[in-house]
Amino acid sequence: MKSVKLGTGLAFWGDSLRPAIDMVERADIQYMCCDHLAELTMAILSKQKSKNPDLGYTTDIIPFLRGVLVKCRERGIRIVTDSGGANPESCGREVVKLCQELGLYGTKVAVVTGDDIMDRIDELMAEGVDFINTDTGEPLSTVRDRVTQANVYIGSEGIVRALEQGADIVICGRVTDAALYLGPMIHELGWAMDDWEMLGAGTGIAHCIECGGQATGGLYSGGWQDQPNLVGLGYPVTTVFENGEAVLSKTPQTGGSVTVGTVSEQLVYEVMDPANYLSADSNADVSQIRLEQIAPDQVKISNITGKPAPATLKVNMGYRAGFVGEAQFTYTWPDAVKKAKAGLAFLADRLAQVDFKASETRIEYIGHNSMWGPEVIAPPEDPDLAEIVVRFAARCPTKADARKVFTESVPLYNNGPAGAAGIGTRPPIKELYGIWPCLIPREYISVTTTITEVQPEAEGAEP
Amino acid sequence: MKRRVWDLAHGRSGDKGDVCNMGLIARSGEAWEVLKREVTEERVKAHFGDLIKGSVTRYELPNIHALNFVCRGALDGGGTLSLRSDHLGKVMYTWLLRMEIDDE
Known part of the structure; x- marks a missing residue:
């Protein structure tokens, strides 16, 4: 059966680099996926970009890549990140420069765009997108003159396309957290973009691992005092199989632990209705999930399914x-x-x-x-x-x-x-x-993937 | 005998806008049955008083013996606006763990 091994590199803006460095040195992963964006992050990054058009991405991506990239290129580990934030193009240029500095010529850096609709709000409203607040029912006119940023949570399609085209590093803006993991799963396991059961399973698995150490003993209320070496906490290393099952583990010789308890706590984190975990790629059903300890620090995840993806995408405004x-x-x-x-x-x-x-x-x-x-x-x-x-x-x-x-x-x-x-x-x-919080019908959004192959600086090939 | 939810479960909480969700994971199959019976939407709403301004909805994840409580209007307008020290609801669940229940 086909499988893919995914590592969780960074789980939030400002996360420590140590778990990622440990992982590329000790775990046989194929992909390292990094989430840097929370609800507020896009507002902060947009403010930075408005002051300096070169900024607006999470700058921690540079020290992160400095720490892991040479090893990743040696071992063929591909990196998928949303560190592009409000400015994926600028982030891409900085990453290309870093590759040049490290002499990593031939590296393919992909930039995924299409999530930023700030300049299109009025045009979209004229076309009938109402941007009604889904919590309160209020019209956007209540705050329209104070809106500073509008990004759509886009799905995995731009990431899948980048990987098909051989990208070594994929830089996104506001994609869903799950897409960072689901993209590599779809690419490697051959799932169709309308295989709702598998996309649901992949989305649920991604949810279990996207917060890094929160699945491996960090923040564990069920027994924090029993977690060994929390300061050296290992991040999730997850094998996903083509039948939608997975084994969640962590980097060898690291702190923390992977148990049914630690994974359960992460599973319920920031979930609304578990039978309808809405995401851009699917409507996942994690309500009947099964977790089983199959070996020390190895938990098997199964019985997640899914339904068709919603017709609308969520907007972060x-x-x-x-x-x-x-x-x-x-x-x-x-x-x-x-x-x-x-x-x-x-x-x-x-x-x-x-x-x-x-x-x-x-x-x-x-x-x-x-x-x-x-x-x-x-x-x-x-x-x-x-x-x-x-x-x-x-x-x-x-x-x-x-x-x-x-x-x-x-x-x-x-x-x-x-x-x-x-x-x-x-x-x-x-x-x-x-x-x-508001929605946009998905047909208004088109995702673009641009790939730059790193050349020596003198010959210059900026994205 | 009076016990606390903490005697039967552990948990975690987080935010999505002005919604705080609190998950409880039962420590045993027996504890799971007690949790389902005792930790109802109404009791959770009452336990948090005015801190939760909207509705409380409970969902079950039976195969991992977990309950998920979705609490609307629970974060003072949402994590980005809230004046609360715990603006992201990271420790909201610990107040739920303190709730006393009848465990007969």
Whole structure:
């Protein structure tokens, strides 16, 4: 039976390089797949691109490739990544330059585009795409003038095409996380693009491994204390078979473990209806999945299926949504709680004096209720607490308003109730982006794959 | 006997926009039956109070003894907007693990 061996290289922007380096040295993988993009990442990357047209990709791809690429080329390991983010073309050019620097001539670098619809929004609306918010039912006009970025979660077709054309490195923008893995599966296992059962199985398998160490003992609530060598955690190495089954393992001689428990926790991570796991390539059904420990650190995955892919694709659209201002301060015994509340009142009065505007504020007591807030755990009352940390956050219409939160908290050091400390230094003001969830019929999207073969720089062959 | 969900299950949670999903995985076949009976949509909604503003929907993954709770309006407008320290709902599930249940 045909099979393909896929390695998970990076699982988020800023992930450590060590697991990938360990993997290319010790595991016999054919592909290394890397996901760098979360919901907010595209908004951040688009902002970078708007300031500098050469930026807008996740720059960690360069040190990553510097660490693994020579070995990958030696061993014929192909790399599939969404590090192109908001600017796959620019990312492609940087990767070509890196190949030249490393002398890796002949390397084929593919760039997959077609996900970015920012410049087409009005034209698409004129053609009848409504971009209605799928959560709230609101029309796009609610936020249209604040939209900074619009990317469609495209499927695996551009990746499959790149691999068919011999690409060694495939750089995508906003493809689905699953497509990074499904592309190589389709290419190697010969699945048809409408073999819904297999594409569903592949999508479900991809979901189990796309978050790297979260499937191999990282973040494992079922027994974190039993995971060996978490600092040397091994990332998933997965053999996928043409019948839609897989064996999930990890790089030999690394930390963590692969058990039914660790894989189960990852399976339920960020899943809505498990019988309808919607993706660009399929509507996967993982509800009847079977997991079986077949050897130490080897879990067999089976019984995932799928239905036809949805007629629409999901759009990730970001819009400017104000700024967040934060202040944090600590009070100590005696009367820590009373003083904390007096300190908050002091801050509120000072903010009122400077015409502070906020659409929403939040108070959390760190060490007491900061993870769930007052909705779940009432503010502290214990008069004997040794210390309590207060966090005050506000969503503000302007950066100037957001800045006032910290500025007006500083006098707590000298002028407020006794025993304040830990106010910290002035934090950077974070701009907020809302995500506008909406759909687009797939016929409006066409995916392009462009391949550049790396030549010595003097002869120049830029993509 | 009063027990906590934690005695019967482990879990994980995450975000998709303003939706937080919390998965629970039973520690045994016996625990799975108790979980299905006791950890209902209504009880989960009540346990989180105003933190979950929308609906709670429960799904089953019977072959791995897992329940998945999809909670709408649970992240203060979504991970990118939320003022909460846990803006991505990474530890939401641990509050569910603390819920007390009847385990007769």
